[in-house]
Amino acid sequence: MNATDYPATTASAAPGAGALEENLWPATAALDPDGVLRVGGVRVDTLAARFGTPAYILDEDDFRARCAAWRRSFADCDVYYAGKAFLCRAVARWVAEEGLHLDVCTGGELAVARSVAFPPERLLFHGNNKSVAELRAALAYGVGRIVVDSFAEIDRLGALAAEAGVRQRVLIRVTPGVEAHTHHYVSTGQEDQKFGFSLAGGAAAEAVERVLVAPGLQLVGLHAHIGSQIFDTAGFGLAAHRMVGLLARVRDTHDLELPELDLGGGLGIAYTGEDAPLDVDDVAERLLAVVGKECAAAGLAVPRLAVEPGRAIAGPTTVTLYEVGTVKELPGLRTFVSVDGGMSDNIRTALYDARYTARLVSRPGAATPGVVTIVGRHCESGDVVAHDVPLPVDVRPGDLVAVPASGAYHRSMASNYNHVARPPVVAVRDGAARVIVRRETEEDLLRLDTDPAAEPTPTVAPGTAAASSAQAR
Numbered sequence: 001m002n003a004t005d006y007p008a009t010t011a012s013a014a015p016g017a018g019a020l021e022e023n024l025w026p027a028t029a030a031l032d033p034d035g036v037l038r039v040g041g042v043r044v045d046t047l048a049a050r051f052g053t054p055a056y057i058l059d060e061d062d063f064r065a066r067c068a069a070w071r072r073s074f075a076d077c078d079v080y081y082a083g084k085a086f087l088c089r090a091v092a093r094w095v096a097e098e099g100l101h102l103d104v105c106t107g108g109e110l111a112v113a114r115s116v117a118f119p120p121e122r123l124l125f126h127g128n129n130k131s132v133a134e135l136r137a138a139l140a141y142g143v144g145r146i147v148v149d150s151f152a153e154i155d156r157l158g159a160l161a162a163e164a165g166v167r168q169r170v171l172i173r174v175t176p177g178v179e180a181h182t183h184h185y186v187s188t189g190q191e192d193q194k195f196g197f198s199l200a201g202g203a204a205a206e207a208v209e210r211v212l213v214a215p216g217l218q219l220v221g222l223h224a225h226i227g228s229q230i231f232d233t234a235g236f237g238l239a240a241h242r243m244v245g246l247l248a249r250v251r252d253t254h255d256l257e258l259p260e261l262d263l264g265g266g267l268g269i270a271y272t273g274e275d276a277p278l279d280v281d282d283v284a285e286r287l288l289a290v291v292g293k294e295c296a297a298a299g300l301a302v303p304r305l306a307v308e309p310g311r312a313i314a315g316p317t318t319v320t321l322y323e324v325g326t327v328k329e330l331p332g333l334r335t336f337v338s339v340d341g342g343m344s345d346n347i348r349t350a351l352y353d354a355r356y357t358a359r360l361v362s363r364p365g366a367a368t369p370g371v372v373t374i375v376g377r378h379c380e381s382g383d384v385v386a387h388d389v390p391l392p393v394d395v396r397p398g399d400l401v402a403v404p405a406s407g408a409y410h411r412s413m414a415s416n417y418n419h420v421a422r423p424p425v426v427a428v429r430d431g432a433a434r435v436i437v438r439r440e441t442e443e444d445l446l447r448l449d450t451d452p453a454a455e456p457t458p459t460v461a462p463g464t465a466a467a468s469s470a471q472a473r
């Protein structure tokens, strides 16, 4: 986008003071009288001093409450938390404790689940190209369900399961031909894409036949995931309608009523005040109604439903805390506020042109609002954290700035671009903070580098930036 597309100083809402926007901030977030943000009962100036910046601050109560809300709304259904949104051992434990199931899509995510003894029957394994080693690991752990995604995988998994002497329960991933109104990088229901078997093209029906005759496999149901960051129930309703149609065809062709239907994830969240997310209860009501009605019309017993929220659980629970390093005013163009993170901790702005908001959270700031572009510290001009953010005009080096809605697809997509160490995840609850994923250090960054001529990693002199981030653990 062209630099001149952004007004340099247009004022909008008063940024420094006033209440936190609803829906955007973690449930326990509040502003102290001196303008400092508090999350989980802990002030962010305290968090920055203790753990350094940037840091992901995760509201544990909010995360657990969201899990509980999904369970309530989808009572008598299986709610799988989609681990790819953000997974670590603490989160896997919370998910287990809150009675949810867990969806993993790699051997790495499965390893996290295994490391906390996540109940295997409550796991579901996704992916369009699971390796033989990953499939073996899933079979060995007794993963409850594997979602098959290709004919090659049906043969591969069937053979591995037979060899292991088990009958693996599987779902078939179907692309129901639904265009969710979302970014095409995260839209997965339409026909022309890498995931699943096409419903309209007949591949899904053929996959059913092949799984039914595979020796090591037990077909228990169908799966569809139409996309992510969706704000409209119509797509979910249409997908449910088509999937029940396929269940009816399977019944007619094979005299078999499949007992399970998984409708995937994708519910959108608010990243800025302009997003109006759907209510979980409303989505549940709509989906259950559609499935109930379609099943009655087709003379089918209602299958057990499953859903797989990722973003809607993890996203709103977390803020990223940054420190401002430089403020650069380009007269007549814009003001760039540089923070100490960027595209290595939030790739979504560069990848999806995602919109974010941000707020000065370490003091009230001048009443006059300006509009700034918050950028990171990486060697790319596309390294933007948030476009057109209202911040007080006196924003300056040393200020803390927080970006809400950064709990999903932030830490899980974080990179070491420019050899920048990835930030920690700090869980806050009832006035206490604990690190659940520690900050990387320069030692971590050098650990995989095996240059045989290299000297042993030098110890870092005290007082350097690297030393302070190491201490911040």
Ligand SMILES: *Cc1c(COP(=O)(O)O)cnc(C)c1O
Residues within 6 Å of the ligand: 082, 084, 085, 103, 126, 225, 227, 228, 229, 264, 265, 266, 267, 308, 309, 310, 311, 312, 408
């Ligand atoms: C990504 C994904 C999810 C979670 O999507 P959200 O938009 O985070 O809710 C669920 N199921 C499947 C198969 C996915 O690929």
